[in-house]
Amino acid sequence: MRKDITEAELDVMDVLWLESPIAASDIHLQQDSQKKWSIQTVKTLLSRLVEKGVVAYERDGKRFLYRPLIKRGDYTQSAATRLVDKLFDGRVAPLISQLAEGRGLSDDDLEDIERLLEGLKHEH
């Protein structure tokens, strides 16, 4: 069913999640400056996303307006869950520990996590 969204497709989704419905040409303009795909490439990625059932479109005169069918949060949640399952045997603590070891956590991040933990503990 849910064929995976690829890297390039994800960049398109990121634009759609920011602004939609939106035309292919506008996605092309909106495109994160460093990646400079041709408009054709954007269109190909859009059709593939439509095939995969994660984007819908509606006619607007001669062109189409595209719109994401899945929420960003749903995607990130499932991607994060897959990663933690695959690499950390479903345990979140080791994941955090590795992230901290790497670049480290910012103070803001630490605070947020603490608050978050408080909340989670109260749900006991």
Place this chain on the structure above:
Amino acid sequence: MRKDITEAELDVMDVLWLESPIAASDIHLQQDSQKKWSIQTVKTLLSRLVEKGVVAYERDGKRFLYRPLIKRGDYTQSAATRLVDKLFDGRVAPLISQLAEGRGLSDDDLEDIERLLEGLKHEH
């Protein structure tokens, strides 16, 4: 340089991380039961890993023994960091929050995270 390790290749790496040096045929046997590749497939994946510079081999009589050149922790760390950068703008708190929202965190996990946080705070 570091061409990415693919899903299938990662399964082979997981065997190597458990036991190495090890021969191709033994990797084949060790293989997580549900995935039942042919021995040829295992060999192909091994050569690709060698090409990618993440696995080395040494002769042992007629066969070769393979050995990972990167540590599992290094791989998971960089994978986790890439994910958090790509999907959560480098913030760890939202990642944890999403993971909690999904399947939820086990009590064990919660405790571990708390202890971890204590430690991190002390490094201030």
Place this chain on the structure above:
DNA sequence: ATATTCAGTCTACAATTGTAGTCAATGGGT
């Protein structure tokens, strides 16, 4: 010594992915 077996190397091949060109239709401007 010889036939069988097992190891590694080479080759294959379809599906997916990244990246885009060509073409035909159609809507908008004059």
Place this chain on the structure above:
DNA sequence: ACCCATTGACTACAATTGTAGACTGAATAT
């Protein structure tokens, strides 16, 4: 009413990935 620019559809094509067969040389068993 007509031409042109823009759009979507179709096609292309190389690289990567998953999956494995064929071939060759060497070790083993008889």
